[in-house]
Amino acid sequence: MNRGMVSSSMGVLVGTMIVIASVSIAEPGWSVISHSECETWSSYLGNVTAWFPASAVAAPYLGWESGSVTIWGETPTERSALTQDTKVTDGNVSVFYVSYSSLSVYRAQTVTAAGPGLDAACTAPLSARFSPLPARGLNSGGISWIALGAARMQSDRGLPTALDGAQLCATVENSSYAGCAVGAQFDLNFVRSTGTIDTCGSSESQVLHWMSYDWPVSIPYEFQGKSYSVPVEPSGANGHGFANGTYSFYNYTFPAGDGVWQYDDLSETSSTGAGLVFSYSPCP
Numbered sequence: 001m002n003r004g005m006v007s008s009s010m011g012v013l014v015g016t017m018i019v020i021a022s023v024s025i026a027e028p029g030w031s032v033i034s035h036s037e038c039e040t041w042s043s044y045l046g047n048v049t050a051w052f053p054a055s056a057v058a059a060p061y062l063g064w065e066s067g068s069v070t071i072w073g074e075t076p077t078e079r080s081a082l083t084q085d086t087k088v089t090d091g092n093v094s095v096f097y098v099s100y101s102s103l104s105v106y107r108a109q110t111v112t113a114a115g116p117g118l119d120a121a122c123t124a125p126l127s128a129r130f131s132p133l134p135a136r137g138l139n140s141g142g143i144s145w146i147a148l149g150a151a152r153m154q155s156d157r158g159l160p161t162a163l164d165g166a167q168l169c170a171t172v173e174n175s176s177y178a179g180c181a182v183g184a185q186f187d188l189n190f191v192r193s194t195g196t197i198d199t200c201g202s203s204e205s206q207v208l209h210w211m212s213y214d215w216p217v218s219i220p221y222e223f224q225g226k227s228y229s230v231p232v233e234p235s236g237a238n239g240h241g242f243a244n245g246t247y248s249f250y251n252y253t254f255p256a257g258d259g260v261w262q263y264d265d266l267s268e269t270s271s272t273g274a275g276l277v278f279s280y281s282p283c284p
Contacts, residue, residue, distance in 0.1 A: 047105065058276065060252055093147065
């Protein structure tokens with residue numbers, strides 16, 4: 001074998017080793033030659049107006065919650081924030097609503113991009129983002145705390161999974177909202193226990209501090225005779241309009257000697273950054 005043949009053979013071997021090494025250390029879902037991406041804003045379909053929950057607050061049965069929610073937003077001319085204190089007691093669930101003038105709905109399409117990268121195919125056929133608001137920013141008259149579900153619930157199960165847009169429009173004094181908005185969709189129901197608070201036999205109450213971030217919700221949308229639940233992009237990604245609960249701080253108080261509370265961290269069980277919901281049992 002001559003020197004040229006040896007060099008060629010070694011070149012092929014080294015090249016093969018490099019390729020094998022690069023594939024073996026790649027992360028799951030990582031593609032070397034090409035990868036998938038989701039184009040969410042390339043094909044505009046239409047606009048829809050909707051009511052959105054800025055924050056949902058559930059109080060443990062016999063206990064209470066206090067805290068605050070801060071919502072950041074931008075208009076084409078300014079950036080502003082809205083902070084609202086929260087206070088809910090004794091097994092009640094309340095939701096803080098904000099009305100938006102418009103959302104733009106787009107078709108989502110998975111495309112192939114050249115080069116290495118993480119595969120990120122579309123998870124829904126449609127997507128929505130907040131449309132730019134006029135310079136005045138947040139529409140007036142669309143803010144209120146509204147009870148969700150029955151009063152004094154021992155377990156946060158059977159809660160509505162969408163807002164009644166027509167009913168909410170009817171409660172707003174500003175006539176420009178009349179019949180204009182659909183209700184956003186979400187799920188705040190207790191699914192499984194992610195932790196437990198037990199005050200049985202104790203002479204002291206317990207306090208649980210919690211913080212959550214963006215709360216992903218969806219909107220109902222009709223397209224070509226089909227009904228879709230369209231995920232809505234939080235405001236931080238597109239910079240226009242207030243979005244739901246950018247930062248929420250919760251302080252839950254469980255009274256001494258009164259029972260056992262299982263709690264469900266919604267960010268784990270339903271991808272909803274809305275704090276905790278509860279299921280109560282009395283002391284044995």
